[in-house]
Amino acid sequence: MSPLPRILDGGTATGLQAAGIPMLEPWLTSAPLRTAAGMDALVEVHARFLRSGSDVVTANTFRTNTRALSRMGVAEAEQREYVHRAVACAVRAREAAGTPHALVAASVAPVEDCYTPALTPDDDSLRREHRWLAGVLAGTRADLVLVETQCTRREAVIAVEAAVRRGLTAWVSFVVTDEITLPDGDALDEAARACVDAGAAAVAANCLPPAAVPRALERLSGLGVPVGVYPNLEDRAALGPWEHSAHTLPPALSPTVFADLAHGWAAGFAPAFVGGCCGTTPAHIGALSDKWKERSAA
Numbered sequence: 001m002s003p004l005p006r007i008l009d010g011g012t013a014t015g016l017q018a019a020g021i022p023m024l025e026p027w028l029t030s031a032p033l034r035t036a037a038g039m040d041a042l043v044e045v046h047a048r049f050l051r052s053g054s055d056v057v058t059a060n061t062f063r064t065n066t067r068a069l070s071r072m073g074v075a076e077a078e079q080r081e082y083v084h085r086a087v088a089c090a091v092r093a094r095e096a097a098g099t100p101h102a103l104v105a106a107s108v109a110p111v112e113d114c115y116t117p118a119l120t121p122d123d124d125s126l127r128r129e130h131r132w133l134a135g136v137l138a139g140t141r142a143d144l145v146l147v148e149t150q151c152t153r154r155e156a157v158i159a160v161e162a163a164v165r166r167g168l169t170a171w172v173s174f175v176v177t178d179e180i181t182l183p184d185g186d187a188l189d190e191a192a193r194a195c196v197d198a199g200a201a202a203v204a205a206n207c208l209p210p211a212a213v214p215r216a217l218e219r220l221s222g223l224g225v226p227v228g229v230y231p232n233l234e235d236r237a238a239l240g241p242w243e244h245s246a247h248t249l250p251p252a253l254s255p256t257v258f259a260d261l262a263h264g265w266a267a268g269f270a271p272a273f274v275g276g277c278c279g280t281t282p283a284h285i286g287a288l289s290d291k292w293k294e295r296s297a298a
Contacts, residue, residue: 003270004266004292004295004296005228005266005270005271005272005273005274005292006055006056006103006228006272006273006274007053007054007055007056007273007274007275007285007288007289007292008054008055008056008058008228008230008273008274008275008276009046009049009050009054009056009057009058009275009280009285010049010054010275010276010277010279010280010281010282010284010285011233011276011277011278011279011280011281012029012042012045012046012058012060012062013028013029013278014248014278014279014280014281015045015046015048015049015281015282016029016031016032016041016042016045017248018045018248018281019041019044019045021038021041026068026071026072027063027072028063029060029062029063030060030062030063030064030068030069030072030082030086032060032089033060033064033082033085033086033089039085039089042060042086042089043089043092043093043096044093044096045093046060046089046090046092046093046094046097047093047096047097048282049282049285050093050094050097050099050102051097051099051282052282052283052285052286052289053285053286053288053289053290053292054099054102054275054285054289055101055102055103055273056102056103056104056105056273056275057090057093057094057102057103057104057105058090058105058106058107058146058148059086059087059089059090059104059105059106059107059142060086060089060090060107061083061086061087061106061107061108061133061137062107062109062148062149063109064079064082064083064086064133065108065109065111065129065130065132065133066079066129066132066133067111067112067129068111069082080136083133083136083137083140084136084139084140086106087104087106087137087140087141087142088140088141090104090142091104091141103143103144104141104142104143104144105142105143105144105145105146105171106137106140106142106144106145106146107146107148108130108133108134108137108145108146108147108148108159108163109148109149109150110149110150110151110152110155111125111126111129111130111155113151114149114150114151114175114207115151115175115183116151116183117151117152117182117183117184120151120152120154120155123154123158126154126155126158126159127158127162130155130158130159130161130162130163131162131165133162134159134162134163134165134166134168135166137163137166137168138166138167138168142168143169144168144169144170144171144201145163145168145169145170145171146171146172146173147159147160147163147170147171147172147173147195147200148171148172148173148204148206149173149174149175149206149207149277150172150173150174150175150182150191151174151175151182151183151184152182152183152184152186152191153182153184153186153190153191153194153195156172156174156191156194156195157194157195157198159172160172160195160198160199160200161198161199163199164198164199169201170199170200170201171200171201171202171203171204171228172192172195172200172202172203172204173203173204173205173206173228173230174188174191174192174204174205174206175205175206175207175208176188176205176208176212176216177208177212178208178209178211178212180205180212180215180216180219187219188205188216188219188220189219189220189223192219192220192223193223196223196224196225200225201225201226202225202226202227202228202272202273203220203223203225203226203227203228204220204227204228204229204230204273205217205220205229205231206229206230206231206232206277207230207231207232207277207278208229208231208232209231209232210231210233210252210253210258210261212231213229213231213261213265214265214268214269216229217229217265217268217269217271218269221269226271226272226273227269227271227272228271228272228273228274228275229265229271229274230273230274230275230276230277230280231276231277232276232277232278232279233251233252233253233258233276233277233278233279233280233284234249234250234251234252234278234279235249235250235251235252235279236249236252249278249279250279251279251280251281251284252279253284255281255283255284255286255287255288256287258276258280258284258287258288259284259287259288259290259291260291262274262288262291263291263295266295274288275288
């Protein structure tokens with residue numbers, strides 16, 4: 001029997017919305033980093049996932065790149081502090097949950113939009129901005145960098161290179177369509193291979209429909225590094241592709257159904273890590289953890 005995959009956490013935005021923190025422009029998921037009360041709420045969101053069985057907690061650095069923070073009105077001299085606050089909240093949650101074995105992954109998102117590749121800046125801007133974030137993250141207690149929800153191979157490679165040059169372990173994950181291509185039309189396996197060549201220690205797909213997971217795992221295999229997946233579990237039937245919603249969307253899958261699906265992915269493809277993104281709750285992670293326990297006891 002292959003080793004059980006690590007369990008990632010679920011949707012940070014989903015958890016924050018459940019805690020009564022709306023996802024409003026321009027702050028979105030970074031809103032809790034503005035106040036002590038907000039950070040306490042964020043710590044509890046992380047801790048609930050860890051208590052439910054997550055082995056990896058993703059720090060809320062998704063929107064703490066210098067471009068996003070500048071648009072929020074955060075002065076350049078204060079921007080590093082927001083990155084440190086986000087990672088510190090994840091570290092606090094690990095301690096509060098009593099899960100010292102869990103890894104803290106610092107999220108590195110596209111500097112513009114995860115689903116609109118046409119907005120991706122030029123290479124020089126990408127190198128400068130990802131170099132800045134990697135440099136700040138190198139001074140935190142993050143165990144690894146999760147370059148995630150990437151919509152272009154070009155930016156993903158630059159972000160991975162920036163992290164590796166600072167001595168950081170980099171995992172990379174791409175958002176893909178049902179056809180297992182990036183939003184810009186690039187093939188998932190080719191984009192992942194380019195990132196492995198740039199130094200990525202693991203590759204994954206995220207924010208994809210659960211039905212597309214087997215095809216994604218199949219295309220990611222054979223690259224010589226661990227692979228993973230964390231799909232979008234929201235019921236998005238009434239929305240367009242990747243359309244933003246400021247309101248909580250109900251999950252399309254129950255925790256039990258999700259756990260059963262993930263068990264099949266683990267048995268068929270032996271991924272190194274499995275979790276969920278938008279719409280994934282602590283109940284989903286708990287069901288997944290219970291399924292892993294059943295499998296290990298069999």
